Amino acid sequence: MSATDNLRRIQERIGAELFRKDRQTRYLVKRSEEEQALEAVFDRRTLFTLYSMINRGLLDYLNGVVRSGKEARVYWGRKDERDVAVKIFYTVTTSFKNRTIYITGDRRFQGVPTSGRTMVYEWAKKEFKNLTLARDAGVPVPEPLHVEKNVIMMEFIGDYGIPAPTLAELGSGTQKDYNAVLVSMKKLYRHAGLVHGDLSEFNIFKYKGKIMLFDFASAVERAHPMADELLVRDIKNINRFFSKVGVSTLKAEQILKRVKST
Numbered sequence: 406m407s408a409t410d411n412l413r414r415i416q417e418r419i420g421a422e423l424f425r426k427d428r429q430t431r432y433l434v435k436r437s438e439e440e441q442a443l444e445a446v447f448d449r450r451t452l453f454t455l456y457s458m459i460n461r462g463l464l465d466y467l468n469g470v471v472r473s474g475k476e477a478r479v480y481w482g483r484k485d486e487r488d489v490a491v492k493i494f495y496t497v498t499t500s501f502k503n504r505t506i507y508i509t510g511d512r513r514f515q516g517v518p519t520s521g522r523t524m525v526y527e528w529a530k531k532e533f534k535n536l537t538l539a540r541d542a543g544v545p546v547p548e549p550l551h552v553e554k555n556v557i558m559m560e561f562i563g564d565y566g567i568p569a570p571t572l573a574e575l576g577s578g579t580q581k582d583y584n585a586v587l588v589s590m591k592k593l594y595r596h597a598g599l600v601h602g603d604l605s606e607f608n609i610f611k612y613k614g615k616i617m618l619f620d621f622a623s624a625v626e627r628a629h630p631m632a633d634e635l636l637v638r639d640i641k642n643i644n645r646f647f648s649k650v651g652v653s654t655l656k657a658e659q660i661l662k663r664v665k666s667t
């Protein structure tokens with residue numbers, strides 16, 4: 406048997422195990438397609454990371470893809486009867502080049518390579534850390550559960566494997582949502598010492614009547630040389646969206662002052 410055949414057999418076996426059948430429930434995704442997609446997208450090391458998480462009881466199984474992005478795929482998984490979101494960063498990607506700006510200047514990244522697998526692992530670790538800091542600061546974010554190599558596991562926001570709508574998907578937002586976003590930005594800055602860096606209607610869920618920030622991959626520390634620039638951009642994005650949906654917004658400078666004031 407050739408090395409490729411061998412690898413494929415291992416991947417098939419692991420893929421089947423990751424998508425262990427759950428006969429109790431009916432799901433939206435055709436598993437065989439999912440399994441094939443998993444093999445096509447992830448290399449052997451990623452499959453082994455997931456497999457190892459399952460063997461160590463950190464994860465029960467994966468149910469299907471929630472969304473595929475440029476840099477990561479989000480899966481719906483299960484752990485102890487609970488839905489979890491499993492965000493898996495591609496290890497072979499070119500779009501990470503765009504991230505160098507976030508990493509250069511972040512002292513947490515000193516001595517870390519700016520390309521390759523190690524960098525992707527650092528990137529996952531950083532998003533996980535940012536989520537933890539945000540949550541500890543009282544910002545509504547998905548609860549971070551586990552990080553390993555290029556895999557992040559967190560609380561699933563939504564029901565029955567369907568993610569809660571983002572503000573972008575809803576195409577609406579209220580004054581209360583706007584105020585809550587501003588309060589979250591301030592808490593994030595003051596208490597977590599972070600700027601989201603990619604904040605917009607695309608990275609805010611509305612779930613059970615409340616807003617929740619997510620996608621902390623681009624967040625930077627307050628001390629980052631680009632922190633102010635990113636904060637202003639976040640504010641402008643938020644203002645643009647809320648004024649579009651008819652909410653009266655504050656001036657960007659006023660918000661900036663408010664976020665940065667003690």
Ligand SMILES: Nc1ncnc2c1ncn2[C@@H]1O[C@H](COP(=O)(O)OP(=O)(O)O)[C@@H](O)[C@H]1O
Pocket residue numbers: 471472473474475476477479490492547559560561562563567568569571607608619620621622
């Ligand atoms: N914790 C979560 N619970 C449920 N769905 C999620 C969760 N995190 C992400 N998703 C889904 O995956 C999509 C992409 O996630 P995101 O973290 O924004 O990655 P990207 O870097 O691709 O933008 C989200 O729009 C949402 O639909």
Ligand SMILES: [Mg+2]
Pocket residue numbers: 607608620
């Ligand atoms: Mg996103």
